[in-house]
Amino acid sequence: MNMRLAGFRDSLPPRALVIGAATAVVVAALTALSAPAPADDDEALKAGEVSHSKNVNRVGHVPKRSPLSDFNSDIAFHGDYAYGGNYSGFTIFDIAKPRKPQIVSQVLCPGGQGDVSVSPDGNLLFLSVDYERTNNTCNSESASPTDERVWEGMRIFDISDPSAPEYVGAVRTSCGSHTHTMIPDDAGESIYLYVSSYGPSKGFTNCKPPHDSISVIDVPLDDPGSASVVSTPRLFPGGGGPGTSGCHDITAYPDRNIAAGACMGDGILMNIADPVHPKVIDRIQDENFAFYHSATFSNHATKVVFTDELGGGGAPVCNEETGPKHGADAIYDVTGAGKKRELAFRSYFKIPRYQQDxxxxxxxxxxxxPVKGRDVMVQSWYQGGVSIWDFTDSSKPREIGYWERGPISDDTLEVGGSWSAYYYNGYVYSSDITEGLDVLNVRGLRSAKRVEWDVFNGQTQYQYPE
Incomplete structure (x- = not known):
């Protein structure tokens, strides 16, 4: 969610933390003793609380629980575990039985956004901190962006024991970390993190203009506590598009040495053969886009889907007034090869159901x-729910399934809905901002069921077999 742009950043109440991460884990783990709420789409459907296509239904659910009462955000996966980010920390779920997920532990460690990723071996979790804090620990407090002691950036946790995560280090980055992208090195000795952030101001201590770069963090696997920034590549040395002052998110495809950046007013394609020094090879701007938010490659990296977060995630733009080309996805074919690859626009996609204001x-x-021979994507639309859509023909995308709750309120606009939705080993997992974790079953995509991942981070793509 685009907190900086939408103006939520200063309106949210300050967060005070009085217990450390280790204590929070012990306290929160006790909640796992209670059973998850039942997932009964049929009853919810009768009550008018849920709508879905015939091929999609909810089969599991865990409601959000104290002490993580803030917004839920992204999700990552390793083995039988899902890791749910929250603006105040993260939750580890046991999903060995996807229809009966259970909370294993929770870490209370406030910092805003809470974007998460997990190392390929499942031993490390990375957590983005995008709000100014008094220091880098979980015992920090909110700080003014003009305070000289202000800290924001990346926190690193050892999660080798999912029931007792341990804080192992942190790295300060310019303008903090709104999101980050994990890229393993070829030698298996380090992990690189591409840190995206934006929203500079002359008066800020840690976020001054011009902010035309990302931060690249090197995390040595044998000593993750010594992680540090090793480069700050400038992506827009001549200036980006209107309003561009950093990137919101980057999706990397290490096997293809390519990455796509969603950078406010610009969409970019990068060569990451040298992951410490990525190079921009093409850049696009779309007059119908308000804010380049994220990107997804097709399996063979012949297409890129960019998303437009019009309204910063807090506005009702899935309506007739806004139309089908704004707040939508834009599909591009990747033409050419090597350093001459370019992005060629093909079409827009937006959910075909109007939502309430x-x-x-x-x-x-x-x-x-991972559907054999097709390009199929699952995607969150906040209170528009979860959509499954096919862009095999990049000029004619079509929705093939969906699941959504009704509005939080019929009278007032309240921020909520699905933040992230990802397919992992047979099921779709959705992180709902206010409601918790939902598990969805999608029928009719049999070939996907045969693909098993050991690890899944939404912004780190690997080619699946076809």
Whole structure:
């Protein structure tokens, strides 16, 4: 969610933390003793609380629980575990039985956004901090952006024991970390994190203009506590598009040495053969886009889907007045080869159902479903729910399934809905901002069921077999 742009950043109440991360884990783990709420789409459907296509239904649910009462955000996966980000920390879920997910532990560590990723071996979790804090620990407090002691950036946790995560280090980055992208090095000795952030101001201590770069963090796997920034590549040395002052998110495809950046007023294609020094090879701007938010490659990296987070995630733009080309996805073919690759626009996609004006709804986080011979994606649309859509023909995308709750309120606009939706080993997992974790079953995509991942981070793509 685009907190800086939407103006939520200063309106949210300050967060005070009085217990450390280790204590929070012990306290929160006790909640796992209670059973998850039942997932009964049929009853919810009768009550008018849920609508869905015939091929999609909810089969599991875990409601959000104290002490993580803030917004839920992104999700990552490793083995039988899902890791749910929250503006105040993260939750680890046991999903060995996807229809009966259970909370294993929770870490209370406030910092805003809470974008998460997990290392390929499942031992490390990375957590983005986008709000100014008094220091880098979980015991920090909110700070003014003009305070000299202000800290924001990346926190690193050891999650080798999912029931007792341990804080192992942190790295300060310019303008903090709104999101980040994990890229393993070829030697298996380090992990690189591409840190995206934006929103500079001359008066800010840690976020001054011009902010035309990302931060690249090197995390040595044998000593993650010594992680540090090793480069700050400038992506827009001549200035970006209107309003561009950093990137919101980057999706990397390491096997293809390519990445796509969603950078406010610009969409970019990068060569990441040298991951410490990525190079921009093409840049696009779309007059119908308000804010380049995220990107997804097709399996063979011949296409890129960019999302437009019109209204910063807090506005109702899935309506007739806004239309089909704003707050939507834009599909591009990748033409050419090597350093001569370019992005060629083909079409827009937006969910084909109008939402109420009390529902924040816009294109948000999603990723591919590994369907043989087709390009199929699952995607969150906040209160527009979860959409499954096919862009095999990049000029004629079409929705093939969906699941959504009704509005939080029929009278007032309240921010909520699905933040991230990803397919992982047979099921779609959706992180709902206010409601918790939903598990969805999608029928009719049999080939996807045969693809098993050991690890899944939405912004780090790997080619699946076809």
């Amino acid at each position: 009390t529902e924040n709804c816009v294109a948000h986080n999603g990723a591919l479903i």
